[in-house]
Amino acid sequence: MPSKESWSGHRANRSAVHNSKQESRQPDLLIAALGMKLGTQKSSVTIWQPLKLFAYSQLTSLVRRATLKENEHIPKYEKIHNFKVHTFRGPHWCEYCANFMWGLIAQGVKCAGLNSEGLYRVSGFSDLIEDVKMAFDRDGEKADISVNMYEDINIITGALKLYFRDLPIPLITYDAYPKFIESAKTTDPDEQLEILNEALKLLPPAHCETLRYLMAHLKRVTLHEKENLMSAENLGIVFGPTLMRAPELDAMAALNDIRYQRLVVEMLIKNEDILF
Numbered sequence: 001m002p003s004k005e006s007w008s009g010h011r012a013n014r015s016a017v018h019n020s021k022q023e024s025r026q027p028d029l030l031i032a033a034l035g036m037k038l039g040t041q042k043s044s045v046t047i048w049q050p051l052k053l054f055a056y057s058q059l060t061s062l063v064r065r066a067t068l069k070e071n072e073h074i075p076k077y078e079k080i081h082n083f084k085v086h087t088f089r090g091p092h093w094c095e096y097c098a099n100f101m102w103g104l105i106a107q108g109v110k111c112a113g114l115n116s117e118g119l120y121r122v123s124g125f126s127d128l129i130e131d132v133k134m135a136f137d138r139d140g141e142k143a144d145i146s147v148n149m150y151e152d153i154n155i156i157t158g159a160l161k162l163y164f165r166d167l168p169i170p171l172i173t174y175d176a177y178p179k180f181i182e183s184a185k186t187t188d189p190d191e192q193l194e195i196l197n198e199a200l201k202l203l204p205p206a207h208c209e210t211l212r213y214l215m216a217h218l219k220r221v222t223l224h225e226k227e228n229l230m231s232a233e234n235l236g237i238v239f240g241p242t243l244m245r246a247p248e249l250d251a252m253a254a255l256n257d258i259r260y261q262r263l264v265v266e267m268l269i270k271n272e273d274i275l276f
Contacts, residue, residue, distance in 0.1 A: 124154035172244035236266035
């Protein structure tokens with residue numbers, strides 16, 4: 001039968017072996033949690049693999065941002081596509097703004113303003129457009145539509161188009177509609193401008209002032225046509241049915257008027273400096 005002294009020594013040895021095993025397991029647990037390899041040891045636990053990828057992507061994003069900021073030889077792109085949409089299967093950053101992008105969802109890149117290809121023609125994400133609309137409905141003066149809040153310019157342009165489409169009375173009112181359509185059906189350029197001028201006088205002051213401001217903006221958009229590919233004709237196609245609607249309920253007549261609606265907006269843009 002072992003003595004009391006030998007039994008105490010045996011327990012001390014067991015405790016030392018247990019502590020040694022616990023200490024040796026700590027690196028193994030860390031390796032398993034990060035899903036990494038150390039030397040020849042291989043982890044069989046991969047549940048924490050996303051954690052490793054997330055940490056890695058955050059670090060690489062910071063490095064990328066610093067590189068873009070400090071590098072004096074950043075390439076200048078003649079054409080920046082605003083609406084490139086990708087699905088990322090791992091960590092990635094935006095090649096233009098260095099913003100971190102992650103996840104199995106469609107994501108775009110930072111906008112390029114007036115140079116964005118397809119400006120007003122390309123649609124933004126509908127959920128975010130609805131967010132902008134709700135922000136203005138709550139308190140328009142406090143609505144934040146800055147680039148820090150919405151980097152994709154198509155969200156803002158989509159919200160603007162939605163606002164004009166949802167107006168109970170179109171910006172080009174039903175009363176003035178026939179006169180505007182008449183101008184588009186006229187072939188003589190001088191007569192077109194005269195009829196347009198008469199049509200503008202039929203608009204309420206608030207409608208006319210808003211239309212003036214909008215046409216001045218769209219004229220600036222056309223000045224960047226080489227980059228954004230949005231001519232007055234293309235903008236007319238987008239804004240024609242948005243700014244004016246046929247007062248008649250006849251669907252066929254309204255359909256036939258679409259081409260004239262486009263021409264009206266196109267003429268308003270091209271002659272903005274004369275008409276307003």
